[in-house]
Amino acid sequence: VDRLDNKEIFNVLRMIRNSANFPYLIFLVPFDKEYAINALTENKIYNPKEYLKKIFDVEISLTPINESYLQPIFKNILNEFIDKGLGDSTSEEIAGLKQQVDGVFANIGLVNYNKPKYSTIKRALFKIIRNNRDIIRFTNSIKLSLKHNFDKLYFPDLIILELIKYENLVVYRKLFEGKNYLRTITKNERKVLELHTDDNKESPEAFSFIDSFGDYDNLILELKEDEKVNNYIISLVEGLFNEPEDQDFNSKLSIYYEFNYLNYIQFSINGISYEDIESLLDGKQTD
Known part of the structure; x- marks a missing residue:
């Protein structure tokens, strides 16, 4: 009720x-x-x-759904979609994405997945995704993004952004609304993005994709002062702009690199079928 x-x-x-x-x-x-x-x-x-x-004469209290129950459901949905739903993907791309799915659910500290982005996802995922209904809604959004853009996105960054959007749409919009939360610096001869903080000492370069007015805003400080924003969202925002693991699949497509920024806000919608949209409206899983 x-x-x-x-x-x-x-x-x-x-x-x-x-x-x-x-x-x-x-x-x-x-x-x-x-x-x-x-x-x-x-x-x-x-x-x-x-x-x-x-x-009511009898009351039975159910315990919260355990993460160990949700993990295999989540993982199986994503792996099945990667196997069948990516169209022109190569076997190498499928293997790379499935390895990253494994990385999301691997125990922290194992293999190469004790990295900032994976650790950030691991800490926040089942604090935000709490039941089967959440899993279906969340993975439907992931599928639509991957279906037509898997070769333009870095999977851990996509997961982080989708978690932020799922939990707090206002914070998600702040990342792309054009305010001066982000700055560009050159690192190892590549332009990379970082969140502006009061501790930033290096002079930023012009950020090509956001209008810059010279004054930078501290997003993390702003979020910490907002009672509606929990610590998991703050850690996700911070983790989004951590440097990816060089050897990780498609790490060169990370939002960390300035050139990729627009890939994460201009997902192609070409090819999304009416069946996909109807499935979402009906609350069904997309294929």
Whole structure:
């Protein structure tokens, strides 16, 4: 019932209360208790907890879904899509992407995946993606991005950006809205992006893709002062602009390198079928 609004929840619970003693009738009602209590409070119920106790004779509290249960579901969906849904991909590209999927779910400290971007994803992923419904919605978005742009994107960066967008769209927009949060510096003869901080001492170069007005804004400080932004989002934003592992598949396509910036905000939509859109609208997984 926690998908209903406050008034609807109150009406459903009242209906259950008024008919609970009917013979041969049993109500099995799954709901988020805190959400229901809040709905009852909004409907001027004096003691919502006691109100619920008078309606339900038995209460069974479910434990949170464990990460170990969600991991194989998440991993299998992505691997199956990479195997079947990338069209013109080569066997080398498929192997590279699947290795990166393994890296996302590998234990921190193993192989070469104790790297900043993978570690950032590992810490935040199942704090943001909490159940099967989240997995389906999140992987649908990943699939649409990969389906037509897998050869233009660095997979860990895509995951980080999608996590930010899934959890806090306002923060996601800040990364691309044209404010001076990013600056360009030259490192190893390549132009790379970094977040502006008050500690930046090196003079920045002109950032080709964002209008620069000379004054830089400290995004991390701004996010830390915003009560609506949690620490996982802040760590994802910081991790996004860490240098990728040189040997990692498609690392040269990372958003860390200035030249790739537009690839992450101008995904091609050519070839997205009506079936893809209808599947998303129906809440189904895309192929």
